[in-house]
Amino acid sequence: MYTQDIKTMKKMVAERFSPTTFNNQPVSDELINDMLDVARWAPSSYNEQPWKFLVAHNGEENFQKIYNALMEGNQNWAGDAPVLVVTLANNNYARNGKPNRHAWHDTGMAMGFFLMAGVEAGVQVHQMGGFFPEKIERNIELPEGYHPVAVAAIGYTQETAEQESRTRKPVREIRL
Numbered sequence: 001m002y003t004q005d006i007k008t009m010k011k012m013v014a015e016r017f018s019p020t021t022f023n024n025q026p027v028s029d030e031l032i033n034d035m036l037d038v039a040r041w042a043p044s045s046y047n048e049q050p051w052k053f054l055v056a057h058n059g060e061e062n063f064q065k066i067y068n069a070l071m072e073g074n075q076n077w078a079g080d081a082p083v084l085v086v087t088l089a090n091n092n093y094a095r096n097g098k099p100n101r102h103a104w105h106d107t108g109m110a111m112g113f114f115l116m117a118g119v120e121a122g123v124q125v126h127q128m129g130g131f132f133p134e135k136i137e138r139n140i141e142l143p144e145g146y147h148p149v150a151v152a153a154i155g156y157t158q159e160t161a162e163q164e165s166r167t168r169k170p171v172r173e174i175r176l
């Protein structure tokens with residue numbers, strides 16, 4: 001029966017949360033690459049894989065540039081994260097240049113795979129939409145055609161009240 005497998009999945013999902021504090025354990029570049037190695041297997045429209053992940057470790061020049069692009073509310077906590085990532089999406093199909101209206105959807109899915117791989121390895125990923133994409137586009141050279149979708153702070157943390165207070169709509173509310 002699948003019941004036990006779903007329980008295991010629910011336990012993984014319960015372990016994930018979006019922390020605003022990180023401990024000082026660094027996140028290795030090897031782990032980030034392992035998480036990306038999972039992310040790249042996300043499904044995507046026409047298997048375009050329209051995503052890229054801009055990775056910056058704390059102390060690197062790009063980390064500061066990404067941090068500077070965050071809105072104030074996020075700057076208040078994200079500066080201590082060991083790693084910041086910007087997901088980028090190509091809004092046009094590489095195969096024919098036509099608009100890819102699934103590009104952001106697919107990039108979010110790749111981020112979902114990336115962050116669950118992180119949970120398995122003991123790190124948390126806190127995504128942020130509160131940033132100024134034009135600041136990133138102005139200050140960091142991005143591959144042609146790719147645009148910032150979201151920023152994420154990544155690091156080790158401990159269980160906190162933030163994690164315990166997570167709530168969700170019940171199934172009956174999301175199932176039509």
Ligand SMILES: Cc1cc2nc3c(=O)[nH]c(=O)nc-3n(C[C@H](O)[C@H](O)[C@H](O)COP(=O)(O)O)c2cc1C
Pocket residue numbers: 016017018019074126127128129130131150166
């Ligand atoms: C696309 C996206 C944008 C988000 N933007 C922000 C943000 O700007 N600042 C923030 O603190 N959290 C942000 N979050 C985190 C959500 O607030 C968080 O996922 C939600 O409250 C559920 O909490 P949980 O992740 O701990 O389960 C964002 C999450 C997503 C997926």
